[in-house]
Amino acid sequence: MDQKDKNKTKGQIDKELQQKWEKLHFDTRLISAGEDPYPETSHSLRTPLYATKSYVYSSLSELLENNYYYSRTENPTLYALDKKLASLHGGEAGLSVASGMAAVHLSCMSVLQERVERIRPRKIKNLYPQTNPDVIPNMIIHKNQYTGSFRLFTKIYPQMGIEVKRIDLTDLKRVKSAIDEHTELIFIETPANPTVDIIDIKSCSDLIHEIGGKSIVDNTWASPALQKPLELEADIVVESLTKYINGHGDCLGGAIIGPKNHLRDIRYYWLETQGAVLSSFNAWLILRGARTLGMRMERHSSNALRVAKYLESNEKVQEVVYPGFESHSGHQIAKSQMSGFGGMIGFELSTVEECNQFIELLNQIKVGVSLGDTTSLIEYTSLMTGIDLASWERRSMRISDTHFRLSVGLENPQDLINDLHQALDQL
Ligand SMILES: Cc1ncc(COP(=O)(O)O)c(C=O)c1O
Structure with missing residues (x-):
């Protein structure tokens, strides 16, 4: 002092x-x-x-x-x-x-x-x-979020x-109609885990206020x-x-x-x-x-964009969800409320057999729960963080049996692409 x-x-x-x-x-x-x-x-x-x-x-x-x-x-x-x-x-x-x-x-x-x-x-x-x-108080949540919070x-x-109303928060009309005099809280996770949904923070906050x-x-x-x-x-x-x-x-x-x-x-x-x-x-x-968060997030975002583009170009990959893509339904909202699109990607393969094979074939990308690490981590969602959910719950969250969540780390992106490529090539 x-x-x-x-x-x-x-x-x-x-x-x-x-x-x-x-x-x-x-x-x-x-x-x-x-x-x-x-x-x-x-x-x-x-x-x-x-x-x-x-x-x-x-x-x-x-x-x-x-x-x-x-x-x-x-x-x-x-x-x-x-x-x-x-x-x-x-x-x-x-x-x-x-x-x-x-x-x-x-x-x-x-x-x-x-x-x-x-x-x-x-x-x-x-x-x-x-x-x-x-006077039962209620809170409003998105249909899809981290399974622990869910x-x-x-x-x-x-x-x-506490009554919990689970709706699609990307649909503001539904948010408006779900709010009633006993609503105390709206809980917004965006981008949402694991399907990378984007929710409009300002519009939802204005409605609850x-x-x-x-x-x-x-x-x-x-x-x-x-x-x-x-x-x-x-x-x-x-x-x-x-x-x-x-x-x-x-x-x-x-x-x-x-x-x-x-x-x-x-x-x-x-x-x-x-x-x-x-x-x-x-x-x-x-x-x-x-202390290094700013630099790391820039690199997570640029790595993820390169990896997401590679996945999109591979015909064995069915769907790639990344908020940086114009095709993402929340792209415009992400652009207005985020200064970068982050390191998280969702994607699908065609069959459960392929998914099981693919995850065994990866070398550089580690199979593990959690995210936001220097190391790239992949999870086969339905068998990892989604395992505790009933199948109807997974369906209602749009977690299919062929969904992967990839947390892109800080490695050289070409090494990650090479790893994904050799694994997909062997399917
Ligand atoms: C969006 C989100 N919120 C909260 C949590 C829980 O964090 P922690 O594992 O530190 O309890 C997670 C974990 O994956 C998450 O993805």
């Missing part, structure tokens, strides 16, 4: 730093935001890794003056990441959590459920919407008294380098840090970005009680990975 900052409150210093980072370009923020100057520390160039559970003081009064008590809600390494994430999205505040799924669940709970400070037993029944069928929304939330509801956008497949939902009127953004933001495939993490008061509520109520805290080591790894 500078000598001249000694008389300022922590809030004032944070605000001034945030204003300073706002003036920087995205790539500079990736490096500096949250870490320059590193708050209240030594002269270390890199943010230190704080491996501690508690913060100790010489007296109670000193403890009460400080903002650090326990690492379930405060840790300086995580604070640096939280500030970086907020700055990258242009949000007031950020919060890093244990995984992308923790970010999805905590953010949705913070909108759908009430924060209850003190409760007398006789009032408990008022909190269960099922006791009053007239399971959370369609299998768990209904048991918590008409009735005072909120929109949450899962931005995992784009990352803030390519898409900033808060600039498109979304209320809250979530990301799986496990994917592009960390980008090196060595840890899990999740992020929530949005208004300061709402994020404070999530930190000190939802995260504090549900405990899905990111480890400081993972935060440190993610800080390190995030």
Whole structure:
């Protein structure tokens, strides 16, 4: 801390730093935001890794003056990441959590459920919407999204008294007619996993705002380098840090970005009680990975375009879905809300036999779940992340038995094309 900052409150210093980072370009923020100057520390160039559970003081009064008590809600390494994430999205505040799924669940709970400070037993029944069928809150989701979120929304939330309306969010007329007076939330994942659907963030957010509801956008497949939902009127953004933001495939993490008061509520109520805290080591790894996000996303996008064009040119490939193609039904929306089309491709082969053969023949491209890594990863969707879905659910998500999802990594694209070519050639 500078000598001249000694008389300022922590809030004032944070605000001034945030204003300073706002003036920087995205790539500079990736490096500096949250870490320059590193708050209240030594002269270390890199943010230190704080491996501690508690913060100790010489007296109670000193403890009460400080903002650090326990690492379930405060840790300086995580604070640096939280500030970086907020700055990258242009949000007031950020919060890093244990995984992308923790970010999805905590953010949705913070909108759908009430924060209850003190409760007398006789009032408990008022909190269960099922006791009053007239006020069952509902949320709207796309028919197709990451299977973990799909399971959370369609299998768990209904048991918590939340109605979930699953519709085609690319059809704005259907969105409008699905919204009613009890709709609290629209959850938008775009590009959507695994079929690379593109959803119009601004139009969906505008529609939900008409009735005072909120929109949450899962931005995992784009990352803030390519898409900033808060600039498109979304209320809250979530990301799986496990994917592009960390980008090196060595840890899990999740992020929530949005208004300061709402994020404070999530930190000190939802995260504090549900405990899905990111480890400081993972935060440190993610800080390190995030510094190169801009360059990596450019390369993921250009590699994916080349690979998608190759796949489209091969007659053994039936359908290639990539938002950078004019033939993609969401291409115009992707062009207007994204600054690049990302590294994810969907494609189909003709028969299940060919699919089984093809996946065995790949060498350079690795067979594995997850995405957003330096290494290219392919999944045979119906047998990997789609395996837990019933066949009717897969059909309703348009996941056929011959669908592949390819996360294009940072290798030389010609090596990836050569690998795909030799495998397709042998079918
Ligand atoms: C779009 C999307 N959201 C959320 C998640 C969950 O992230 P995590 O694995 O970090 O919990 C994933 C994982 O693949 C995803 O693709």
